[in-house]
Amino acid sequence: MEGGVESASKDVDQPLLSLRGISKNFGAVEALREVDLDVSAGEVTAIIGDNGAGKSTLIKTVSGILTPSEGQIFWCGERVALKTPREADELGISTVYQDLALCDNLDIVANMFLGHESLRYRLLDENAMEAAAKVTLNSLAVTTVRSVRSLVVSLSGGQRQSVAVARAVMRDAKLVILDEPTAALGVTQTAQVLSLIRRLADRGIAVLVISHNLNDVFTVADRLAVMHLGRMVHVGPISEFTPQTAVEIITTGTFVGAKANSTRSQPSNAGDRQ
């Protein structure tokens, strides 16, 4: 683990991931300003906010694509520096992007093992790979693909999302990050992907999902994290919000009844709200 120079005291309930005071500047643009966020295992945390609020920039700092200008990232209470996507991947942070980075000309099995074949699998133990792919897809109740030998090019958008998520699960991801997973999907496919997200959380995986679709958010999220102009303006359980108050805070950056975003704590005693 890189940069494990500081440790917060261990706490059974401590968040899997904690961000403290994360800022990111692109020249004069302050894309993120002192963002705090806790993400816990077994929960779906949805990041919402208007275009340009900083959502994608924030998850890129967690997936090792961008290095914060300031701030600290804690993983299981231990400070980490996520300097590359590989470092994030080694911790168990897996990001599913919109374009998914699947290979159209390969089948589902090959895509699920691509770049992460174990030595055993390098011996082209196709049967073992196929069996492992089937077990993972079945365990996630992904039942709409006819065959794991289907080429990815022949899959629907929802099925592709499912394969990308299953790949993350097979690699033992502890945190799965999804940026707008349903943006290009129809109604049925959206429902399939949302229930897949729910199943990830139910099996103890932490899920961080960016979405513009409040229907999706209210269907699947346990907690909402609302960003406005680079700031995290409110984080709380979904029960604190209605679609109306969510729209209000997205557009104005203020939320009546929201607690002040004034105290910054270490992960071990961080509360739910910033």
Ligand SMILES: Nc1ncnc2c1ncn2[C@@H]1O[C@H](COP(=O)(O)OP(=O)(O)OP(=O)(O)O)[C@@H](O)[C@H]1O
């Ligand atoms: N590589 C970059 N160089 C310069 N500015 C950037 C860069 N990436 C993002 N920004 C700026 O940072 C701010 C936040 O962008 P970001 O992409 O994180 O927003 P977002 O919340 O994901 O928006 P959207 O909902 O449109 O995807 C924006 O003002 C954007 O222009």
Ligand SMILES: [Mg+2]
């Ligand atoms: Mg974005």
